[in-house]
Amino acid sequence: MIHLEKIKYENYEDVRNLHVSKEQETFVASNMTSLADAYITLMDEEPIFTFAIYNDETVVGFIMIGYDDDWSGEEREDWLNSPEFKEYNGKKYYYIWRFMIGEEYQKKGYGREAFKKALEFVRTKPCGDAQYITLSYEPENVVAKKLYASFGFEEKFIKYLHEGDEVSAILKF
Ligand SMILES: CC(C)(COP(=O)(O)OP(=O)(O)OC[C@H]1O[C@@H](n2cnc3c(N)ncnc32)[C@H](O)[C@@H]1OP(=O)(O)O)[C@@H](O)C(=O)NCCC(=O)NCCS
Structure with a gap:
């Protein structure tokens, strides 16, 4: 059975040791990089949740969730305007x-x-109210794209994308 547990001292090495296939390495940062990003986010006093994904007792994956109201750090001038x-x-x-x-x-x-x-978990609004949930993925990541679309995520701002940009998708609460 799949469940999420917060990253803690006891499971972080298992998370660190997980990796994706060589062909998928451009789709997601290493888990060590993600944990470093989470640390910096916390140091900036921004909320961040890091979860180990378990199948029963075995750590099989990782997911990281944040909360914000500002996209401006994302260098996406065209569609931000x-x-x-x-x-x-x-x-x-x-x-x-x-x-x-x-x-x-x-x-x-x-x-x-x-x-x-x-x-x-997100729908419990752990940091307070929000209007939507967002994520992004490489345009060629068809597995992720289909998975997210099946939960209702809709691709946005497609016409403003530049070469190398990730596609953003949004799900309204
Ligand atoms: C995306 C990812 C998390 C999916 O995890 P997973 O455990 O393999 O997914 P599931 O087994 O639950 O499969 C979900 C769906 O994707 C399909 N799928 C999974 N891997 C697939 C593959 N390599 N080729 C084709 N379809 C695939 C499954 O058939 C399933 O389809 P369905 O639910 O419509 O029947 C995993 O492929 C992954 O970690 N990829 C690399 C990192 C990545 O891309 N992360 C997302 C960054 S935005």
């Missing part, structure tokens, strides 16, 4: 920053189940 963005500008949102299932545990349904659990 677009009419489409006005609807979201200044509104609070949760974001799935990192998500991975270890290579040897993929294609067993764990990713879908873990993502469902992560959305259930």
Whole structure:
């Protein structure tokens, strides 16, 4: 059974040891990098949640979730200034920053189940109210794209994307 547990001293090494396949390395940062990013976020006094994904007793993946109301650090000038963005500008949102299932545990349904659990967690609004949930992925990451779309995430700002940009997708609360 899939469940999420906060990263703590007892499980962080298992999370650190997980990796994706060589071909997937451009889709997600290493878990060590993600944990360093989480640390810096906390040092900036911003909220961040880091979860180990368990199948029963085994750590099989990692997911990291934040909360913000400001996209401006993301170097996406074109669409931040677009009419489409006005609807979201200044509104609070949760974001799935990192998500991975270890290579040897993929294609067993764990990713879908873990993502469902992560959305259930977000829907408890652990940091307070929000209007939407967002995430992004590489355009060629068709597995992630389909998975997120099946939960209702809609791709946004596509016409403003530059080469090398990730696609952003949004789910309203
Ligand atoms: C995306 C990811 C988390 C999915 O995890 P997973 O445990 O393999 O996913 P599941 O087994 O629950 O499968 C989810 C769906 O994707 C499909 N799928 C999974 N891997 C697939 C593959 N390599 N090729 C084709 N379809 C695949 C499954 O068939 C399933 O489809 P369905 O639910 O519509 O029947 C995992 O592939 C991963 O860690 N990828 C690398 C990191 C990454 O891309 N993270 C997301 C960054 S935005």
